[in-house]
Amino acid sequence: MWARELVMSAPGKVILHGEHAVVLGKVALAVALDLRTFLRLRPGAEGRLSVSLPGVGVRRSWDTPELRALRGRIAADCDESKPPSLEQLDALREFAGIAAGASAPESLATLAFLYMCLAISAKYGDVPSVDILVWSELPTGAGLGSSAAYAVCLAAALLMVCGAISCPLQEGESTARWTEEELTLINSWAFRGEQVIHGNPSGVDNAVGTWGGALRYQAGKITPLKRVPTLRILLTNTKVPRSTKVLVAGVKEKILKFPAIMNPVLDSIDAISQECQSVLEAMPANPSPEHYPVLEEFFDINQHHLNVLGVGHPSLDRLCQVTASHSLHSKLTGAGGGGCGITLLPPDTSPPAVEAAKQDLCACGFECWETKIGAPGVTLHSCCSLSARVLHALAQS
Numbered sequence: 001m002w003a004r005e006l007v008m009s010a011p012g013k014v015i016l017h018g019e020h021a022v023v024l025g026k027v028a029l030a031v032a033l034d035l036r037t038f039l040r041l042r043p044g045a046e047g048r049l050s051v052s053l054p055g056v057g058v059r060r061s062w063d064t065p066e067l068r069a070l071r072g073r074i075a076a077d078c079d080e081s082k083p084p085s086l087e088q089l090d091a092l093r094e095f096a097g098i099a100a101g102a103s104a105p106e107s108l109a110t111l112a113f114l115y116m117c118l119a120i121s122a123k124y125g126d127v128p129s130v131d132i133l134v135w136s137e138l139p140t141g142a143g144l145g146s147s148a149a150y151a152v153c154l155a156a157a158l159l160m161v162c163g164a165i166s167c168p169l170q171e172g173e174s175t176a177r178w179t180e181e182e183l184t185l186i187n188s189w190a191f192r193g194e195q196v197i198h199g200n201p202s203g204v205d206n207a208v209g210t211w212g213g214a215l216r217y218q219a220g221k222i223t224p225l226k227r228v229p230t231l232r233i234l235l236t237n238t239k240v241p242r243s244t245k246v247l248v249a250g251v252k253e254k255i256l257k258f259p260a261i262m263n264p265v266l267d268s269i270d271a272i273s274q275e276c277q278s279v280l281e282a283m284p285a286n287p288s289p290e291h292y293p294v295l296e297e298f299f300d301i302n303q304h305h306l307n308v309l310g311v312g313h314p315s316l317d318r319l320c321q322v323t324a325s326h327s328l329h330s331k332l333t334g335a336g337g338g339g340c341g342i343t344l345l346p347p348d349t350s351p352p353a354v355e356a357a358k359q360d361l362c363a364c365g366f367e368c369w370e371t372k373i374g375a376p377g378v379t380l381h382s383c384c385s386l387s388a389r390v391l392h393a394l395a396q397s
């Protein structure tokens with residue numbers, strides 16, 4: 001029986017270039033964000049598994065014998081190398097009282113939790129009697145990888161409780177990370193969780209959530225960027241809700257309909273990611289303003305490409321126009337269709353200019369904040385190493 005109280009966290013991400021194209025095997029460049037999802041794991045009452053997801057309004061509890069019986073029906077051949085099957089997901093929906101085709105955040109979050117819990121425990125151990133609470137600093141469904149950060153935290157917690165990976169946090173330590181091999185396993189299971197939520201994810205978001213930092217991702221191959229300069233980025237949330245699953249499916253449809261028109265766009269996005277990688281790796285750690293015009297042009301071109309793919313939105317057009325009126329360049333990030341955009345802030349941008357751009361963006365009803373990129377990947381924390389804000393959020397039971 002699990003006896004320790006622990007907290008783990010995983011970062012959100014910003015895709016600099018390559019969203020959507022990455023689903024079709026092209027290169028993406030992504031960086032971890034300093035906004036994280038936290039999971040509190042506690043011993044539960046014997047024979048009960050409880051989950052609380054305040055961000056999406058879920059609070060559920062099940063008898064473990066009941067879950068064991070369900071697992072016996074659906075999870076006989078569960079493995080991190082296999083995607084969740086339609087039959088497995090149908091059985092989980094029926095068990096949880098979720099309507100077929102339901103795509104509300106609470107339904108997808110519950111389904112991903114049940115799938116990961118039953119599949120991981122079927123392979124490595126027993127259905128655990130634990131209480132799990134997940135709370136996030138990330139906006140949900142805004143392009144910053146909240147689904148992946150959720151799936152990475154769940155994978156780490158469930159694999160640890162089932163004994164498939166170690167608990168690396170020693171007494172007296174404030175944080176700890178897992179070995180490369182353990183991180184690879186966490187990443188593989190998190191990808192399965194993303195499949196439940198997204199349908200057809202590329203795997204870039206869970207890779208950043210697991211490894212952190214800045215990386216190049218292509219068809220499952222993860223390569224940390226050799227050198228990433230300190231980039232100042234303004235993140236703007238248009239607050240227009242959208243679903244990654246729906247947008248990814250829309251792009252697929254468009255490519256099937258107009259392959260000769262759309263494939264060159266995907267190739268061009270791939271070229272932008274590759275060129276951008278070369279520029280970033282050649283830039284000094286603290287770049288001067290003359291390094292920026294090329295990066296800014298890449299943002300502009302890619303934003304046009306993403307509009308061609310059909311994942312733009314009037315709110316994102318507005319965001320780009322407002323920042324352009326302050327001589328700043330922006331693009332959407334993540335799945336688009338609303339959600340967030342990123343704006344590059346060259347080092348010679350004066351604080352009053354950034355302030356003026358922020359004010360104009362806020363006047364559109366958007367929320368914006370400056371961010372640091374390159375945060376650490378999935379991490380275990382001792383409670384005393386967490387900020388008062390996080391502790392307070394995790395104190396809700």
Ligand SMILES: Nc1ncnc2c1ncn2[C@@H]1O[C@H](COP(=O)(O)OP(=O)(O)O)[C@@H](O)[C@H]1O
Nearest residue numbers: 055105108109136141142143144145146147244
């Ligand atoms: N804190 C959270 N708790 C539970 N589920 C979450 C949380 N954050 C995200 N999710 C799940 O991820 C989904 C959003 O994923 P997605 O549409 O990919 O947007 P994004 O990953 O850009 O935030 C939600 O509908 C929900 O199912």
Ligand SMILES: C[C@@](O)(CCOP(=O)(O)O)CC(=O)O
Nearest residue numbers: 019020143145201202334335
């Ligand atoms: C559109 C896509 O490239 C990124 C989606 O990111 P998000 O869920 O919007 O944070 C999809 C994917 O790579 O799985």
Ligand SMILES: [Mg+2]
Nearest residue numbers: 145147148244
């Ligand atoms: Mg997502």
